[in-house]
Each structure stands twice: as C-alpha cells, then as structure tokens.
Amino acid sequence: MNDQAIVIGGGIIGLSTCFEYQEAGFQVTLIDRDPISGATQHAGGMLAPMSEVQYQQSELQGLMKASARLYPDLIRRVRRHTDLPTGYRTNGTLLVGADRADATHLGNLLRHMEFEDAAVDPLTIREARALEPALSPRISKALSIEGDHQLDPRLFARALLDAVISRGAELIQDSVLSIDGHNPCRTLTLASGVRVASKSTVVLAAGLGAAKIPGWFSAKNPLNLRPVYGDIMRVRVPESMQPLISKVVRGFVEDRPVYLIPREDGSLTIGASSREDSPQPRTGAIHDLLRDAIRLVPGIADTEFMEATCGARPGTPDDMPYLGRVGSNLIISTGYFRHGILLAALAAKTAVDLTLEKQTLTYINACNPLRHAPEFSRMTP
Ligand SMILES: Cc1cc2nc3c(=O)[nH]c(=O)nc-3n(C[C@H](O)[C@H](O)[C@H](O)COP(=O)(O)OP(=O)(O)OC[C@H]3O[C@@H](n4cnc5c(N)ncnc54)[C@H](O)[C@@H]3O)c2cc1C
The missing domain is CATH 3.30.9.10 (D-Amino Acid Oxidase, subunit A, domain 2)
Structure with missing residues (x-):
C-alpha cells in the first residue's frame, strides 16, 4: 500500500499540499466540511514577492521569492491533471x-x-x-x-480540488474536532462523531480554524492566529x-x-x-x-x-507562517497571513519534504509552529 497523508483544511494551502503529496506517490485524504470557503475565496491572488516587499522582513521575503520560483512548475503540473482554468497570468x-x-x-x-x-x-x-x-x-x-504575476485564487483552488479528486484523493466533508493521541497522533475526531485513524502523516492546514482544534501540541494554544x-x-x-x-x-x-x-x-x-x-x-x-x-x-x-x-x-504576531513538524506524524501549515496564495507552492513542497525527511529551505526554521509557546519549543523533534 502507498504511504498515506491526511490533510485537514481545503483552502489553497491544504489543496496544494494534497497535490504535492500525490505527486510524491502518497494516497491522500482531505477533510473539510466546506472546501474553498475561507480566506482563499476572497483573495486577490497576486504572486508578488517584489511589490509586496516590506522593510525588515527578509526571512518572509526569502520565503516569498522561493515560492514564486516554484509557481510556474506547479501550474504546469496541475494542468496535467485538470482542464479547469487557473487564471494564471504573467503580464507583470x-x-x-x-x-x-x-x-x-x-x-x-x-x-x-x-x-x-x-x-x-x-x-x-x-x-x-x-x-x-x-x-x-x-x-x-x-x-x-x-516578475510579479497573478492567478485567480477561486479558479486555482477549484482546479487543485478537481486535480486531487480525479487522482483518487478521498474527500471527507466534515470538520475535525480534535487531534487525539500524544505523539504520534492516532485518531482525528470529526464533528459527525466519526473517528479517523491517523497512523499516517497528518497536516493541519485549516487556516484560522487550526487554532481551534485541540491536540497535545495545543494545550496552551501555541497557534497565535x-x-x-x-x-x-x-x-x-x-x-x-x-x-x-x-x-x-x-x-x-x-x-x-x-x-x-x-x-x-x-x-x-x-x-x-x-x-x-x-x-x-x-x-x-x-x-x-x-x-x-x-x-x-x-x-x-x-x-x-x-x-x-x-x-x-x-x-500571526510576527507575520511569519506556522510551518513545521510538531510531532512524529503531525505537520502544522497555517498562518500565511497576506501571502498564502503566493506561499502555497512552498508550503506544499515543504510539508512533503518534512515527511520524507528531505532538507528544507533555511528560512523554514523561522516558521516553527511552536515559537510563540516557549514552554513547548523543546518538544519540537
Ligand atoms: C482580501 C484578501 C486578499 C488577499 N490577497 C492575497 C494575494 O493577493 N496574494 C496572496 O498571496 N495572498 C492573499 N491573501 C491571503 C490568502 O488569501 C491567505 O493567506 C490564504 O488563502 C490562506 O489559505 P489557507 O488554506 O491557510 O486558509 P483558508 O483559505 O482560510 O482555508 C482554510 C480551510 O480550512 C477549513 N477548516 C477550518 N477549520 C476546519 C476544521 N476544524 N476541520 C476541517 N477543515 C477546517 C475551512 O473550511 C477552509 O476551507 C488575501 C487574503 C484576503 C482576505
């Protein structure tokens, strides 16, 4: 059987993450009661690492530039698996x-x-x-x-959803109430009462909703969203x-x-x-x-x-995402603030690289999801 990944949240981050796990040969389950209902459906969709430049945010800038470089290839690969438009334009x-x-x-x-x-x-x-x-x-x-481009986030998210479903992802239209078990996390309890076994990798990509899902890592709610x-x-x-x-x-x-x-x-x-x-x-x-x-x-x-x-x-308090491993089989990927459409390409690739224990970009070290909960930081593997 293939390796499995469970992704909680079907916004741009969760959907692109599902896509990259499939590219790496994983069997994917996506859990979201109402995919593409969060920030993603309102976003502008600028892929603009340069015109979004902010003073004294060089680490964020590094993430944005890296993600922008990944986008043309991501779009090309997504188009292989769906006929739906993405609204991707490179007119500058x-x-x-x-x-x-x-x-x-x-x-x-x-x-x-x-x-x-x-x-x-x-x-x-x-x-x-x-x-x-x-x-x-x-x-x-x-x-x-x-070099600053754009896509239509609603179209691109629908194209991603179509691509991942057509490649065999299971979509569970429900909300996750809790992530159970210490480390590794063993089950997810859904609003319907169903419990989903989670021996596989779990990625918490539920946007703002991520801070409301209790788990061992969140006893004191370290996700300051x-x-x-x-x-x-x-x-x-x-x-x-x-x-x-x-x-x-x-x-x-x-x-x-x-x-x-x-x-x-x-x-x-x-x-x-x-x-x-x-x-x-x-x-x-x-x-x-x-x-x-x-x-x-x-x-x-x-x-x-x-x-x-x-x-x-x-x-987040420092405008940097929460992206990293917080347990042997749990990855957090949220807090993308103003740049989640742009950063989706890097977020998705990084989640897979973390699972496969590949090297990630140095700037990812600054995205430790537990960094605003000092008492938890020593638990990061
Ligand atoms: C007006 C506006 C303009 C923007 N413009 C840009 C832009 O031009 N460029 C750019 O890069 N970024 C932009 N952004 C930012 C970008 O939209 C966000 O950073 C990005 O959409 C975040 O994606 P996400 O997948 O993390 O969250 P979301 O899109 O919010 O998705 C979260 C998903 O998780 C699901 N969920 C929540 N709780 C649970 C649960 N308990 N169980 C299961 N699922 C759950 C929700 O249903 C939702 O589908 C803009 C944002 C806004 C509001």
Missing part, C-alpha cells in the same frame, strides 16, 4: 503613485527593492501610459515589475472597454494602498483593506478602495459592480 505588475508624497514613497521603495536585488524598472508617466493607456495622466510615479479582515470587490468591464488594463496595477493614493487585478473573464478585482474589527464588508472601506482605484484608472467608474466581500487573513 505596475506600481504607481498618485500624488507627490506617494511618488516619494515609491522612490524609497525602489531603493529598498534595488537593495533586495529586485528586477524593477522605473518608467516615465508616458511610458507607463503607453503600457496601460487607461492609467490616469495625473499619476506621479510608476515602476514596472515584470488572529483574523485580519480584508474588504475586496469585483467589477465587470463592459465589452466595449476591454481590456481596461492588462497588468496588475498596485498603487498608493495619499499613502493608502490599493490594487487592481485584471482577470481572464474581463472582470477586475479591486482590493484590499486591512483591519481587525468586524468580518462584514465595511461600507467606508469599499468607498475608499473604489475612490482610490478610480483616481488611478478613471474608467473604473464605468464598470458594472459585481460584488463586495470580506475575507479573514490568518495573521
């Missing part, structure tokens, strides 16, 4: 500033990106508008980042205006970030706020995003409104 990203202060901000960011060896090209406003004629002539600065809400919306570009833009446009408008992502179906995704108060779409946040998006690309005012939603990013 433009970073633009609205006013003079935003131009100064971008100038500082450019210096930091150059320090990080990023392939980024400053453009004149004329050059930027030649690439994207819908950009406002009143923008103050533009940078081009060809918190929801960071993001408002995001979709608009349809009328046939006569298509394509309004072809690259991802990320902007700063009076220091407020906003991004516009063109999709294959002619729609645009506009996001995203970042707040920690309530899980419902916030009217003021939607208003701000639309106003700022229209300031950068005025034609957005003539698009058709489709939806506004709000998703919860699984945040």
